[in-house]
Amino acid sequence: MSGEMAAFILLAAVTVIPAIVVVTSRNIVRAALSLVPAFLGVSGLYVLLQAEFVTAIQILIYAGAITVLILFVIMLTAGGTGLPVRQVNEQVPLGIAVAGALAGGLLFVLLRARWPVVSGEMPRYNAKAIGTALLTNYALIFEVTSLVLLVSLIGAIIIARKEGS
Amino acid sequence: MQLGLPHFLTLSVLLFSIGLYGVLTRRNAVAILMGIELMLNAANVNLVAFNRYVSPGVMPGQVFALVVITLAACEAAVGLALVMAAYRSLETVHVDEINLLKW
DSSP, rough: HHHHHHHHHHHHHHHHHHHHHHHHHHHHHHHHHHHHHHHHHHHHHOOOTOOHHHHHHIIIIIIIIIIHHHHHHHHTGGOOTTTTSBBBOHHHHHHHHHHHHHHHHHHHHHHHSSSOOOOOOSSSSSSHHHHHHHHHTTHHHHHHHHHHHHHHHHHHHHSOOOTTO | OOOOOHHHHHHHHHHHHHHHHHHHHBBBBHHHHHHHHHHHHHHHHHHHHHHHSSSTTTTTTHHHHHHHHHHHHHHHHHHHHHHHHHHHHSSSSSSOOOOTTTO
């Protein structure tokens, strides 16, 4: 077994086990904090895939910003976080069945398909290549994304503020 | 055994299914948003893995992964603001109790 494979198995465990805690834990704060190792495991997978810029962004935005945002909202909506409160609805067996069926179907399709895999290395200095791509071929996507970001931030502020103030 | 595309596809399918299970079974709206974040992460793993194994040398997969990360941040901000607004007017964050529009 190569070192790459061992690293992949380790990172997969670091990703999947906290992800299961996220969806099953009765304590909502523990679920939110389990998001951090899951996101860090995914960023380790990006390192394995030679995508170091996406790794940095993943750690900054997911592990840093989104988790803190979720923890703040849990703190502000304290009524729903107590341990005695039932955290799952009555559709657990159905949810397991749907998620399992989707996983089986997707694995069946994805692992049978023949992908046009080519061997080759990613360019060194990913950030430079991504920056060039964003400002040439994908300039429109870049601009529209920034517009969506602006609109959603203004929307979030307007939705979340107090009425009449 | 060489590390390849099928390993990453399997992992992302697992992560997506776990997230879907969370979205389907959780009552707390914040926990549902956490499940959605897991599903978006699974999609990102797929994008970057296909970029690495199918078209190394050009960057479309990583660019779209960055776009998805940005939109996930937007979605989290707007979704959590909606949760805050619902909590302020209805005193609950449990989606099975937010049923004003239900007959």
